[in-house]
Every structure is written in C-alpha cells, then in structure tokens.
Amino acid sequence: MKTSIRIGTRGSKLALWQANHVADRLKAAGLEPEIVIITTKGDIVLDRSLDKIGSKGVFTEELEEGLRTGHIDVAVHSAKDVQSSIPDDLELLAFMEREKVNDVVLSFDADLDLNRPDLVLGTSSTRRRAMLRRFLPHATAADVRGNLQTRLRKLEEGHYHGLVLAYAGVHRMEYDGLIRHVLPETQYVPATGQGSVAVECARNLEPALKAELHRLLDHPATHVCLRAERAYLRTMEGGCSIPSFALATLSPDGHTVQLHAGLISLDGAQFLEETRTAPAAAAAQLGTKIAESILGRGGREILEDIRSGK
Numbered sequence: 001m002k003t004s005i006r007i008g009t010r011g012s013k014l015a016l017w018q019a020n021h022v023a024d025r026l027k028a029a030g031l032e033p034e035i036v037i038i039t040t041k042g043d044i045v046l047d048r049s050l051d052k053i054g055s056k057g058v059f060t061e062e063l064e065e066g067l068r069t070g071h072i073d074v075a076v077h078s079a080k081d082v083q084s085s086i087p088d089d090l091e092l093l094a095f096m097e098r099e100k101v102n103d104v105v106l107s108f109d110a111d112l113d114l115n116r117p118d119l120v121l122g123t124s125s126t127r128r129r130a131m132l133r134r135f136l137p138h139a140t141a142a143d144v145r146g147n148l149q150t151r152l153r154k155l156e157e158g159h160y161h162g163l164v165l166a167y168a169g170v171h172r173m174e175y176d177g178l179i180r181h182v183l184p185e186t187q188y189v190p191a192t193g194q195g196s197v198a199v200e201c202a203r204n205l206e207p208a209l210k211a212e213l214h215r216l217l218d219h220p221a222t223h224v225c226l227r228a229e230r231a232y233l234r235t236m237e238g239g240c241s242i243p244s245f246a247l248a249t250l251s252p253d254g255h256t257v258q259l260h261a262g263l264i265s266l267d268g269a270q271f272l273e274e275t276r277t278a279p280a281a282a283a284a285q286l287g288t289k290i291a292e293s294i295l296g297r298g299g300r301e302i303l304e305d306i307r308s309g310k
C-alpha cells in the first residue's frame, strides 16, 4: 500500500481546516499526507447567489476531475456541499464525526434582539431565508455570498445586524465569540449533511488504501445518519438550491435511526415536515420514504413553484 496521500481541497480557510483535519488523522497513523489546493467554480463566481449559478456541485466538480486524473487521491468537502448523487466512477469513502448541527446568529452587537422590528439578517441559503420568513417574519433577509471571512467583513461593515451561519463552520474558524443566538434545530432544521466532513475517492483507488482510509476517517454513526439524509435529498431531486432540510440522529445503542426532514415554501407559508424512525440498516429507505411522503403532501407543487420562479 502506498503511504503518500494527496488530499484535494478548495482553498478557503474552512476548506483548509477540513483538509488539515483529515491530514492530521492520517499523519497520526503514519501516512504522509500532502494538501493540494484546487479552485472550484463556486469560489470564482461570487456575484450571483448559489441557486442562480445553475449547475449542481459548484464546489465539487473540479475536485472530482482531480480524482479521475489521479492528480489527487482523496477530495475533502463539507458534506453539505456534496451533490446527493455522485458519479458512478467515484465514491464517498468516509463521513467524519459530525459537529453540533445548529444554525447560529453572529453579530458584533452583544445584545442583538431578534425581535427588533427592523432586523436585517445576512444569509445566502434559500432554506434559511424561507425559515426566517416563517419564524421571524418581521426580519429582512439580505443575500450574502463569499467565504466566511468575506461575510464577516460585510457584517462588520454594517450591511446587516446579524449573520445566519452553520455553527460547525463558525466554530472551526474560531468565531464562537460572535455567536449571539443558537437557533433551535427543531425549527431551523439544518441542511442535509451539515456539520460533517465528507471524503471522496475514485472507485478504483487501491483497495487496501481505500479500506485503511475508511477505517481511519469514517465515523459509522454519522455515516448512518448521512445515509438517511442523503437518500431524502436524492429523492427530493434537490441540490443546495431548494429549501429542504433533513436531520437524522442515531439512538445511543446504534440500532435505530430517526429522521426529521421536510420542505418549506420560499415565502415560509408552507412547512411540510415529518419525523419517523427505522432500523439503522434501513436508513436509506427511511430517507426515500419520507421524501416520497413529503412530495405527495404538496411538496411536488412547492418544488414546481420554485422551478417556475413563482
């Protein structure tokens, strides 16, 4: 088995944190990781919101090409940014242990009151925008793109009172001191995969190496949860551009997976959600079942409205 591993990653600070997280694990096991930075379309196109760039996998395509050519051995992504179906010649070899899943509100105002009538919150996600319309209808959601550092700068410049972000990224960038509110995950249900790091490789990577990387990096409990959430998203046929949400949890004995998932209309008026449990071995079927149910209960019409730009 070869021991030098080329780890492909985007160049943002969060992406590099994730890649270093992987590299540290591999180093501790006696492997020799090397980090290779690859720029993706999502890093270049910053003047349009993500749902308007159009193609799925805006943060992953160039990395996947690197896996195919052998330029890199593994690609590291935020699990949330990985498309629900990946190409046949590639595979997700590990989902790393999940960080706390909540969304949080950051502000330079230590006393930021979410009930102030003129509240403006920065967010780039359709899911968060729709949830804000539902749970904080007086608030204005301002679109914000760019990496976390850019968003923080815009917050500092006063473009909005607060910024809604995933706790995971905030914590990894050590911005915890700016967290003013932790949004409850029962209302602001996170996006599929939020808080976990995904490791992808070519299907034909050396089998012994693949097995070793899986053993060193995969967190089985997180993997089961992501299997349920990703099956849900796959059946929803959505990328990061639809306001769907999914959060799975595994019982302490590891036998039962619970999935809370759904879809919210852009205006926040319709909030379709469902929670069910299944044996851990049936995690994927659970995701598919909930998605089919949500689609049948009006989800199909919500997606149609979004696609036709209503």
Ligand SMILES: NCc1[nH]cc(CCC(=O)O)c1CC(=O)O
Pocket: 078, 079, 080, 081, 164, 165, 166, 167, 168, 169, 170, 193, 194, 195, 196, 197
């Ligand atoms: N879509 C961008 C993205 N991808 C992963 C994270 C945060 C960290 C994570 O959930 O892994 C973020 C930023 C955010 O949503 O605040």
